[in-house]
Amino acid sequence: MFAWLCENPTGVDALTWQELPTPEPAAGQVRVAIRAASLNFPDLLIVQNKYQLKPPLPFVPGAEYAGVVEALGAGVTRLKVGQNVACLAGTGGFGTHVIAEAAMCLPLPDGFPHVDAAAFIMIYATSHHALVDRARLRAGETVLILGAAGGVGSSAIQIAKAVGARVIAAASTAEKCAFCKGLGADETIDYGSQDLREAIKGLTGGKGPDVIYDPVGGALAEPAFRAIAWRGRYLVVGFAAGQIPALPFNLALLKGASIVGVSWGGFARQEPEASAEALAELVRWYGEGRIKPVIDRTLPMAELKAAYARMGSREVKGKLVLVNP
Numbered sequence: 001m002f003a004w005l006c007e008n009p010t011g012v013d014a015l016t017w018q019e020l021p022t023p024e025p026a027a028g029q030v031r032v033a034i035r036a037a038s039l040n041f042p043d044l045l046i047v048q049n050k051y052q053l054k055p056p057l058p059f060v061p062g063a064e065y066a067g068v069v070e071a072l073g074a075g076v077t078r079l080k081v082g083q084n085v086a087c088l089a090g091t092g093g094f095g096t097h098v099i100a101e102a103a104m105c106l107p108l109p110d111g112f113p114h115v116d117a118a119a120f121i122m123i124y125a126t127s128h129h130a131l132v133d134r135a136r137l138r139a140g141e142t143v144l145i146l147g148a149a150g151g152v153g154s155s156a157i158q159i160a161k162a163v164g165a166r167v168i169a170a171a172s173t174a175e176k177c178a179f180c181k182g183l184g185a186d187e188t189i190d191y192g193s194q195d196l197r198e199a200i201k202g203l204t205g206g207k208g209p210d211v212i213y214d215p216v217g218g219a220l221a222e223p224a225f226r227a228i229a230w231r232g233r234y235l236v237v238g239f240a241a242g243q244i245p246a247l248p249f250n251l252a253l254l255k256g257a258s259i260v261g262v263s264w265g266g267f268a269r270q271e272p273e274a275s276a277e278a279l280a281e282l283v284r285w286y287g288e289g290r291i292k293p294v295i296d297r298t299l300p301m302a303e304l305k306a307a308y309a310r311m312g313s314r315e316v317k318g319k320l321v322l323v324n325p
C-alpha cells in the first residue's frame with residue numbers, strides 16, 4: 001500500500017508519499033481499499049499539530065474516506081468482503097488502504113458513489129446535529145450561515161432548506177455568494193465587500209436571524225451576534241479564520257440569546273444511538289435527493305498538496321475529494 005505519511009507535524013510540506021506494508025485487520029477491524037477521501041478543515045490543522053486530536057507519530061492524515069472492504073478481522077459479522085463503506089475515523093484516509101474499526105464503518109446502500117460518500121458524514125452529521133438537534137431550527141425561521149460556500153457551510157444550506165427555514169448565506173466573495181444561491185440560499189451577504197451587521201439588519205427588517213451557524217469565528221462573530229434575533233441561537237461550529245472570538249456576556253442577556261456549542265465528535269461518542277439515528281436519516285435524505293454533497297473538484301490522491309493549498313487559500317466551494325485510480 002501507499003500513503004501520505006506525517007512524521008513531523010510541521011505542515012503540509014513535510015508530508016511524504018511512501019510505500020508501507022499492507023496491514024492485516026485485527027479482531028473487530030477491516031481493511032478498506034480506499035477509493036475516495038475528502039479534505040476537511042481539521043485535516044489541515046492536524047498536520048500542523050493545531051488540532052485537538054494529536055495522533056501518535058507517524059500517522060496518515062485523512063479523516064474521512066470511502067471504499068471497499070477487502071479483508072475482515074476475527075469476529076466481524078456486520079460487514080462483508082466487497083461491501084462499500086464510508087468511514088469518519090479521524091486519520092488514515094490519504095492512502096490506498098487503511099485499517100478501520102468495523103463499528104466505525106457506515107455500509108453504503110446501492111447507488112451511493114464513493115466520491116459522494118467520502119464527502120458525506122463530516123459535513124452533514126455536523127450540520128444536522130447543529131441545526132436540527134442543538135438549535136431546534138423550525139420551518140419558517142431564518143438562519144444565517146457564515147462561511148456558507150465551504151464544506152460544512154454548504155451542507156448547512158441544504159439541511160436548513162430541507163427543514164423549511166429561510167436561509168441567508170454569507171461568504172467572502174460575490175462568486176461564492178452566487179454558488180450559495182445555486183444551492184438554494186434565499187439571500188446572500190458578501191462580507192468581503194458588505195458590512196455584515198448592516199446587511200443582516202437589512203435582510204431581516206431589523207429583527208435578525210433566529211439561528212446563526214458559525215464555522216468561521218474571528219472578526220465575523222461579534223457583528224453577527226449583535227444582529228441576532230430575540231431568543232436567537234448562535235451555533236459555535238468552528239474557527240476557520242484562525243482566531244477564537246470572545247463576546248461580552250451582556251450581548252446574550254440583552255437578546256435573551258443562547259451561545260450553543262456544537263461538537264459532532266463529542267455527540268457521536270456521548271450519544272452513539274442518537275448519532276446513528278441522525279446518520280440513518282441523512283442517508284435516507286440522500287436517497288430522496290434532499291441533500292447531495294457539492295464536489296468542488298476531484299484530484300488524484302498524489303495531488304494532496306495541491307488540494308491542501310486550495311483549501312488554505314479559501315478557494316474551495318463545497319468539498320474537495322482525492323481519488324485513487
Ligand SMILES: NC(=O)c1ccc[n+]([C@@H]2O[C@H](COP(=O)([O-])OP(=O)(O)OC[C@H]3O[C@@H](n4cnc5c(N)ncnc54)[C@H](OP(=O)(O)O)[C@@H]3O)[C@@H](O)[C@H]2O)c1
Nearest residue numbers: 041147150151152171172215237238239240241262263264
Ligand atoms: N464543531 C464540529 O463538530 C465541526 C465539524 C466539522 C468541522 N468543523 C469546523 O468547521 C470549520 C469549517 O470546516 P470546513 O471543513 O467546512 O472548511 P472549509 O470547507 O475550508 O470552509 C471554511 C470556510 O471558512 C472561511 N474562512 C474564513 N477565513 C478563513 C481562513 N483564514 N482560512 C480558511 N477558510 C477561511 C472560508 O469561507 P469565506 O472565504 O467565504 O470566508 C471557507 O469557505 C473548521 O473550523 C472545522 O474545524 C467543526
